Amino acid sequence: MNAPALPASAADYIAHIDLAFELMVVLDASGRIVRANAAAGDILGYSPVELAGRPVRELLHPDERAALDTLTADLLAGRPCHERELRWRRKDGATIYLSLSARWSARARLVYASARDVTTHRAARDELRRSRERMNDMLESIGDAFFAIDRDWRITYANRKAGAFIGVDVAPNVGRHLLEVAPALEGTAIVEHYRRALASGESGFFEAYWQPSATWVEVRCYPTPDGLSVYFHDVTAKRVALDAVRKSEQRFRNLFQEAGDSIVIADADLRIIAANGRACARFGYTEDEFIGMSVSDIDGHHAYTSGMLDSLRAGQTHLLRMAKRRKDGTSFPAEVHISRFEDGGQEYFQAIIRDLTEREEAERQLRASERRFREVIEMTPAGYVLASADGRVLDVNPALCALSGHTRTALLGRTLDELFVAFPWHGLAAHDADAPVQGVEAVLRHAQGGAVHVLFNGSVRRDPCGNVESVTGLMSDITDRKQAERRLQQLATHDTLTGLPNRALLQERVQRMLDECPHGRAVAVMFLDLDRFKEVNDSFGHELGDALLCEVAARLRKVMRPGDVIARLGGDEFVVAAECAGAQDAEVIAAKLLDALALPVLVGGQEVTAGGSIGISMFPHDAGTRELLFQTADTAMYGAKRAGRNRYRFFEPAMTLAAQARMALEMALRPALARAEFELHYQPRIDLRTMNVVGIEALIRWNSADLGRVSPGEFIAIAEETGLILPIGRWVLNEACRQTRGLIDRHGRTIRVSVNVSARQLAQPGFVDEVRAALADTGLPADCLEVELTESALIEDIPRTAAMLDELRALGVKLAVDDFGTGYSGLAYLRRFHIDVLKLDRSFVLQADGRISAFDFIKAFVDMAHALKLSVVAEGVETAEVLDFLRAADCDEVQGYLMARPMPLEALEAWLVAATEG
Ligand code: C2E
Numbered sequence: 001m002n003a004p005a006l007p008a009s010a011a012d013y014i015a016h017i018d019l020a021f022e023l024m025v026v027l028d029a030s031g032r033i034v035r036a037n038a039a040a041g042d043i044l045g046y047s048p049v050e051l052a053g054r055p056v057r058e059l060l061h062p063d064e065r066a067a068l069d070t071l072t073a074d075l076l077a078g079r080p081c082h083e084r085e086l087r088w089r090r091k092d093g094a095t096i097y098l099s100l101s102a103r104w105s106a107r108a109r110l111v112y113a114s115a116r117d118v119t120t121h122r123a124a125r126d127e128l129r130r131s132r133e134r135m136n137d138m139l140e141s142i143g144d145a146f147f148a149i150d151r152d153w154r155i156t157y158a159n160r161k162a163g164a165f166i167g168v169d170v171a172p173n174v175g176r177h178l179l180e181v182a183p184a185l186e187g188t189a190i191v192e193h194y195r196r197a198l199a200s201g202e203s204g205f206f207e208a209y210w211q212p213s214a215t216w217v218e219v220r221c222y223p224t225p226d227g228l229s230v231y232f233h234d235v236t237a238k239r240v241a242l243d244a245v246r247k248s249e250q251r252f253r254n255l256f257q258e259a260g261d262s263i264v265i266a267d268a269d270l271r272i273i274a275a276n277g278r279a280c281a282r283f284g285y286t287e288d289e290f291i292g293m294s295v296s297d298i299d300g301h302h303a304y305t306s307g308m309l310d311s312l313r314a315g316q317t318h319l320l321r322m323a324k325r326r327k328d329g330t331s332f333p334a335e336v337h338i339s340r341f342e343d344g345g346q347e348y349f350q351a352i353i354r355d356l357t358e359r360e361e362a363e364r365q366l367r368a369s370e371r372r373f374r375e376v377i378e379m380t381p382a383g384y385v386l387a388s389a390d391g392r393v394l395d396v397n398p399a400l401c402a403l404s405g406h407t408r409t410a411l412l413g414r415t416l417d418e419l420f421v422a423f424p425w426h427g428l429a430a431h432d433a434d435a436p437v438q439g440v441e442a443v444l445r446h447a448q449g450g451a452v453h454v455l456f457n458g459s460v461r462r463d464p465c466g467n468v469e470s471v472t473g474l475m476s477d478i479t480d481r482k483q484a485e486r487r488l489q490q491l492a493t494h495d496t497l498t499g500l501p502n503r504a505l506l507q508e509r510v511q512r513m514l515d516e517c518p519h520g521r522a523v524a525v526m527f528l529d530l531d532r533f534k535e536v537n538d539s540f541g542h543e544l545g546d547a548l549l550c551e552v553a554a555r556l557r558k559v560m561r562p563g564d565v566i567a568r569l570g571g572d573e574f575v576v577a578a579e580c581a582g583a584q585d586a587e588v589i590a591a592k593l594l595d596a597l598a599l600p601v602l603v604g605g606q607e608v609t610a611g612g613s614i615g616i617s618m619f620p621h622d623a624g625t626r627e628l629l630f631q632t633a634d635t636a637m638y639g640a641k642r643a644g645r646n647r648y649r650f651f652e653p654a655m656t657l658a659a660q661a662r663m664a665l666e667m668a669l670r671p672a673l674a675r676a677e678f679e680l681h682y683q684p685r686i687d688l689r690t691m692n693v694v695g696i697e698a699l700i701r702w703n704s705a706d707l708g709r710v711s712p713g714e715f716i717a718i719a720e721e722t723g724l725i726l727p728i729g730r731w732v733l734n735e736a737c738r739q740t741r742g743l744i745d746r747h748g749r750t751i752r753v754s755v756n757v758s759a760r761q762l763a764q765p766g767f768v769d770e771v772r773a774a775l776a777d778t779g780l781p782a783d784c785l786e787v788e789l790t791e792s793a794l795i796e797d798i799p800r801t802a803a804m805l806d807e808l809r810a811l812g813v814k815l816a817v818d819d820f821g822t823g824y825s826g827l828a829y830l831r832r833f834h835i836d837v838l839k840l841d842r843s844f845v846l847q848a849d850g851r852i853s854a855f856d857f858i859k860a861f862v863d864m865a866h867a868l869k870l871s872v873v874a875e876g877v878e879t880a881e882v883l884d885f886l887r888a889a890d891c892d893e894v895q896g897y898l899m900a901r902p903m904p905l906e907a908l909e910a911w912l913v914a915a916t917e918g
Pocket residue numbers: 683698699700711712713716729732755756757758788818819842875876877878895896897898902
């Protein structure tokens with residue numbers, strides 16, 4: 001094909017395009033190649049001739065045709081193309097990239113185009129891009145923060161981690177000044193390091209603390225020709241771990257340094273590599289001096305024998321007691337604990353050294369104190385015992401051996417329960433602390449079988465858990481004190497004479513009996529009063545009276561059973577109490593008691609029958625309380641006595657009435673004298689031979705305003721018991737003397753008055769003076785007064801009474817014994833007194849009534865009295881027979897209703913006149 005003809009203007013262009021290295025072509029308006037230079041042929045693989053006339057479109061890569069169309073349109077519109085990269089297809093089919101520049105010449109109606117082959121350049125460019133992408137990926141994936149700055153501190157690159165580290169998104173900030181992007185870096189050591197690395201051109205590593213993210217970082221700076229590359233590596237976790245190790249090491253070091261014992265560590269050659277503070281202080285070396293010393297330098301001898309080293313290597317440890325040497329050459333006793341350990345493949349020996357100086361001193365002192373304690377324990381008079389927790393005796397002292405009568409060997413190993421009757425465990429157990437038990441009374445068993453009372457002080461030693469470890473006891477002998485206490489107790493609760501319980505103990509025992517009395521059973525309380533005790537006492541004296549009481553006590557004991565109560569209330573009053581089924585049982589007991597008392601007792605060589613009256617009260621039948629029981633039994637006893645003695649009576653409510661009546665009588669009697677309720681009646685006494693009146697007996701009469709007429713038999717006894725008899729008796733004496741004096745004066749004849757005097761009156765010291773005064777006051781001649789005394793009044797206190805009677809006799813007063821025959825009726829004792837008259841009691845006379853044998857008795861009696869110069873008066877003569885009998889028996893005088901009843905003074909005066917006249 002032929003190339004189109006070129007306009008002349010294009011000829012110049014063409015003339016030199018052949019010389020160009022670039023591709024140069026000229027195209028017509030339809031895009032056909034008008035002309036192509038040699039380079040175009042080289043680049044596209046065609047010869048220039050092959051190219052001429054070809055549409056350029058055929059040379060282009062099919063994918064670029066659309067682009068060519070737009071480009072052509074642009075060119076034709078006058079818009080030139082500049083360096084446009086398009087793919088072309090070489091003749092051999094290879095694709096090449098050409099960078100195209102073209103221009104449309106409207107005048108020539110041609111397109112001038114040139115192009116460079118950029119295929120190689122483009123490949124290099126793609127490779128660079130890919131390598132950059134790989135680099136980025138790598139920098140992002142390294143896990144560390146990485147950034148680079150130029151010499152002007154502008155960020156040239158930063159990975160995401162770096163952004164996170166600085167706290168900003170770095171990518172958009174590339175090109176900005178580092179300190180502008182991360183102002184927190186300003187002034188930090190980090191920045192200082194960058195500066196140094198930049199200046200010196202040397203890379204550097206350092207660790208720094210990054211405040212904003214609270215992390216430790218390892219920073220690596222690499223200077224580059226452009227500036228600086230920086231890596232941040234987070235080492236916080238590592239540092240924390242290291243820190244922990246460091247701290248634990250420090251702790252260990254502290255422990256090592258501050259340990260209470262000396263610690264020395266030596267290496268395999270037994271050279272000391274470490275010694276703690278205590279070791280330095282103990283041995284006198286500084287730590288530096290210790291290092292390198294041989295362990296044998298501080299040992300008295302070489303402790304680390306090969307045998308020991310072998311066993312240490314076998315894993316054993318050693319505990320030795322040995323002397324250790326100080327720097328100054330002195331040594332001290334020590335306990336050494338040696339062990340071996342390995343570290344980093346090396347073996348080490350560790351010795352923990354405990355200074356025993358103080359402990360040995362303490363032990364020595366303890367031994368000394370124990371010795372002293374031993375000495376004290378051996379010498380103390382108090383018994384000492386040490387026992388184990390289960391009560392086995394571990395130690396005793398000589399005093400305890402003496403107390404118990406056992407040898408030391410016999411005591412060791414015994415139990416406290418064997419040693420004591422009742423070991424006061426309770427006292428010790430009550431003290432849960434270690435507080436001692438003080439002053440507990442305990443009883444030791446003596447080897448010979450007796451009991452030794454001791455005052456026990458004890459303490460228990462406990463372990464920290466509170467379990468008893470041992471028991472210690474000290475005790476002193478209180479047998480004497482106990483005996484004294486028992487004696488006192490006995491005295492306080494027992495009657496000294498008979499040894500029987502006294503009232504206090506009786507009350508206690510009976511109360512217990514009542515409290516414990518089973519339902520359906522009864523308790524009998526018996527009050528027992530001896531009928532003849534007073535007489536025995538009076539006639540034989542107290543000593544024999546006491547003997548009688550003791551004998552009675554013994555007999556009561558024999559009758560009663562062990563569980564019963566026997567007590568003495570005082571005088572001749574006894575009480576017995578017994579639990580029983582009922583009244584029948586009580587009757588049996590009472591009968592036995594009376595039988596026992598009925599047996600004669602030999603007192604002072606004389607046989608006496610004590611006899612007794614028993615009052616019985618039954619619980620709960622008669623009384624529900626102890627007080628009432630006693631009261632009612634007492635009342636019953638009076639009942640028994642009144643009923644005629646030597647018998648028992650059960651309590652009856654009526655007895656209380658009698659007692660109440662008695663009480664009423666006493667209340668009325670008290671003011672009777674002041675109210676002038678008394679008067680005297682007189683009963684004449686007649687000479688049996690002449691039948692003349694020789695005397696009168698003054699007999700008291702009481703006209704009570706409250707009770708009416710009360711006979712002396714009813715109230716004299718009460719007056720005596722209450723002591724009222726003293727003022728009453730004084731009144732009687734004066735009244736009798738006064739009235740008799742009047743009588744004598746009025747009738748002009750001598751008459752003797754007999755005045756009854758009770759034992760109580762006679763017993764008062766001023767009685768003789770009273771008589772003297774009465775005689776003096778009334779002017780009655782002393783021989784006109786006769787004093788009547790009962791036997792019992794006489795024998796109360798024989799020497800004193802005898803003296804008093806002598807005094808009365810000295811005054812001229814006559815003495816008579818009244819109611820003879822009701823008491824002892826012994827004549828022998830009468831010799832002791834200077835008595836004038838014996839008045840035979842009515843009962844004494846009556847028992848002889850009409851019986852021959854009795855007559856002989858009376859006759860003999862009267863004879864005996866006459867022999868003693870006593871005149872005999874018979875009382876209570878009511879019949880002529882008795883009168884005859886008495887006359888036959890040679891009786892001296894008589895007194896009785898047969899002759900005259902007791903009568904008031906006026907009646908007596910009238911009677912006297914009548915009698916004298918008749
Ligand atoms: P006594 O001294 O033995 O007095 C005699 C008692 O016998 C009197 O009783 C009298 O009345 C009573 N009596 C006299 N003749 C007969 C008789 O034929 N048959 C009977 N059955 N009895 C007769 P009375 O006055 O009741 O006195 C009783 C007792 O009281 C006295 O006994 C005397 O012991 C005492 N007594 C009386 N007056 C006093 C007094 O002033 N002082 C003291 N201490 N005792 C007195």
